[in-house]
Amino acid sequence: MREIVLGDRDSGKNMRIPKCKKHKCNGLVKPDIVFFGESLPTRFIQTVPQVGDADLLLIIGTSLTVHPFASLAGMADRKTCKRVLINLERVGDIGRRPGDVVLQGECDTIVRELCEALGWSEELEKAWAETALKGPEEEDKEEIGEEGEENKKGEDYTAEAEVDKIAEAIGKQLDLSEGDHSPGEVADGKSETTKDSPSEKL
DSSP: OHHHHHSOTTTOTTOOOOBOOSTTTOOBOOOSSOOTTSOOOHHHHHHGGGGGGOSEEEEESOOSOSTTGGGHHHHSOTTTOEEEEEESSOOTTTTSSTTOEEEESOHHHHHHHHHHHHTOHHHHHHHHHHHOOOOHHHHHHHHHHHHHHHHHHHHHHHHHHHHHHHHHHHHHHHOOOTTOOOTTBOTTSOBOOOTTSHHHHO
């Protein structure tokens, strides 16, 4: 995500804004986060008291400067809860309590190392693969594929509609009332071949 959104910050190359992949939408995608100034979800407010009952608190990739989120780390029980900070730098008061653990570095790298040690690598890679953004070439191929399917559906529909129209027109032409049959035609709508009929001459 970071590579796609930021690209090369110095030159501005490869910078891309994530957009909706739904056909013909192409709208901007808002990340599933709360921006500064936005209201926190109700679920957050309801679950805050549970922090005091936690026996492990993972704090990953944050500056711990924006409240009320920043205050959560301080709500962890000093005696029963271990706090683990995974971050590029030390933040807040993490590391001052006896049970605190500070793992400094790239979050993705450290999380991957932890999952390898715990035997969760397969689950982690699967979860990351499901949320990974595709590169420009893969996105182009996907869009072309979707458009191709839509066009194909459109072509099929157009051809089917045209056939229906022709069949309906032919049906109207052949829809003769009983007793009003032209020479060479019987009541069931089938042609009656005679010696003088053009079909026999051919």
